[in-house]
Amino acid sequence: MAEVSLSHVSKGFGATQALLDVTLTIPDGAFVVLLGPTGAGKTTTLRLIAGLERPDGGDIVIDGESVVNDTPAQRDVAMVFQQYSLYPHLSVRDNLAFPLRSPVINMPEPEITRRVQAVAEALRIGHKLDNKATALSGGEMQRVSIGRALVRQPRIYLMDEPLSSLDAKLRADLRVELKRIHAELGATFLYVTHDQIEAMTMATHVGVLDQGRLVQFGTPRQIYEDPVSSYVASRLGQPRITLLPAGSFGHGAPAGAVQMGLRPEHILIGEGQPATVRRVERLGDQTRLHLAFGPHEIVTLADPHTLLGTGDTIAICPQNPLWFDAGGNRI
Known part of the structure; x- marks a missing residue:
């Protein structure tokens, strides 16, 4: 070799x-x-x-x-x-x-x-x-x-x-x-x-x-x-990272940030702002929630045995998201 x-x-x-x-x-x-x-x-x-x-x-x-x-x-x-x-x-x-x-x-x-x-x-x-x-x-x-x-x-x-x-x-x-x-x-x-x-x-x-x-x-x-x-x-991550405007959850964005990136582990369920469950994907070992958050769609993971269903409202907030500037570069 x-x-x-x-x-x-x-x-x-x-x-x-x-x-x-x-x-x-x-x-x-x-x-x-x-x-x-x-x-x-x-x-x-x-x-x-x-x-x-x-x-x-x-x-x-x-x-x-x-x-x-x-x-x-x-x-x-x-x-x-x-x-x-x-x-x-x-x-x-x-x-x-x-x-x-x-x-x-x-x-x-x-x-x-x-x-x-x-x-x-x-x-x-x-x-x-x-x-x-x-x-x-x-x-x-x-x-x-x-x-x-x-x-x-x-x-x-x-x-x-x-x-x-x-x-x-x-x-x-x-x-x-x-x-x-x-x-x-x-x-x-x-x-x-x-x-x-x-x-x-x-x-x-x-x-x-x-x-x-x-x-x-x-x-x-x-x-x-x-x-x-x-x-x-x-390029990496399943579900794919969700990219939202930096101010989607109010304050907290660093200077120069235009977008925030949310992977499933960056989303806390149970507190924050309201989102509506659009679809529930049950995959056996995990359950994916497709959420409507204002005009945006967010995909995150929930407990495999969750009782949430289409139309339910939950509260979500970001935790340690990724931030990107206007050119898509990481901040």
Whole structure:
């Protein structure tokens, strides 16, 4: 495994600036998640590290050496795509072994057998090795796709939204599997997603991208509790943070504050100003209250066994909210 660093990297496609002066260090052995909406520059970052694109400016360093002029094969990285990209006529065993039989690696067959078996067992598909790829479920195919990267044992694993095409249960299962595999391998992962749940549950570090710029980098807890802007605050947290005018609850806003940000834990129920329950979402382990507060909607959490219902009025007040100025910057 290796540390990967981007230094002042920029990349444009015609009139579109995909990345702008991005400086980022992916520590050796870290699980870094790049988070942002479509068009933020996440996939472009992966493709630049993989060597599928060349930066317009800046440097990319892997294990202490610049790789800007290296081919993808010379960089020794492995990439997992959103789509499965398997060879349908080959068995699971041969799909997993395929990269190890390439002229670049040319691994001896006994070692290929050992490594394929180990990865298949880690991904819980050891019993599927002799099946054709076309005979697998969607979740199994994506496990094979991930396994084809794992057998390589490269310097860094690059993953481009590999779980986004799976159903909710499979996504949850594979999130656990990927985190377990990362811990066992001590590998370096760079994982791209727009799914904040994946970022919060898997990452050791999160990088938030906004229109090609890296606007914050830190642990999931740091990004959640101490966001630099309302944009970053909106990227993590479920339910999403509620942004209200700074004076919504009267006095108390610091100088320069235009907006206040309320996460569920920032809202005290039982005192303060009136809000009306518009909808109650019972999710088993938690209950979400959708509240009408004047012209605004606030989503907060209540006791799972609450007796509150649609139309009820409750009192709410903020506790340690986040404050933002006119430009969305944190105060």
